[in-house]
């Protein structure tokens with residue numbers, strides 16, 4: 565069997581890890597390529613080891629490795645049979661995938677050339693030209709809307725969300741066909757007020773490519789990693805929302821958007 569030619573094979577990126585058999589990052593079984601580096605600092609981030617752009621090392625842990633596009637493709641290709649059987653594919657996640665745009669684009673382009681279904685998980689905090697250059701190689705885009713209120717986004721995620729919301733609206737006017745899913749992590753006391761959820765729902769109703777909205781209940785997975793990195797976890801006292809809380813939040817978003825899940 566001939567091995568496909570790899571576009572931009574020697575290009576290198578900083579990879580956090582590759583995880584196999586995920587069922588939470590798109591349809592079917594997914595192999596998830598996590599990249600290092602994120603310009604945001606969400607206080608609830610469950611992968612704090614993905615935030616720094618450089619490789620981090622402690623006595624017992626090493627977070628990140630440099631890989632070429634060819635090395636990544638060799639790993640992703642190992643799961644082709646599972647993708648076929650489960651109608652799954654690959655998901656590029658972070659960190660922020662738009663922060664390594666040339667590497668991200670090359671991996672996605674090669675995956676599409678090899679008929680793999682491609683998904684991305686992103687904050688959309690990047691220049692529109694960067695995002696637009698990557699979307700032609702994407703089947704499914706998960707984009708977070710963590711807050712509508714700019715000041716809250718800045719306070720809890722470290723950056724203003726104007727660029728993110730503008731970029732989402734720009735997807736209305738492009739020809740590329742991809743499935744858009746907005747994800748909102750529900751952080752009790754931070755973004756679960758009726759007013760904030762109403763505004764998020766209203767905003768999502770303006771997105772022409774929207775497939776559905778997914779609300780994600782806050783959890784504390786990943787807090788142990790903060791200790792390993794010698795960092796303080798700032799949201800320690802917040803409890804996860806109950807199923808009944810989540811159902812109420814779904815109902816608010818459903819005032820504006822037909823398909824809402826949690």
Ligand code: SF4
Nearest residue numbers: 602604605606609659
């Ligand atoms: S955007 Fe994602 S990876 Fe970046 S800090 Fe927020 S939760 Fe963490």
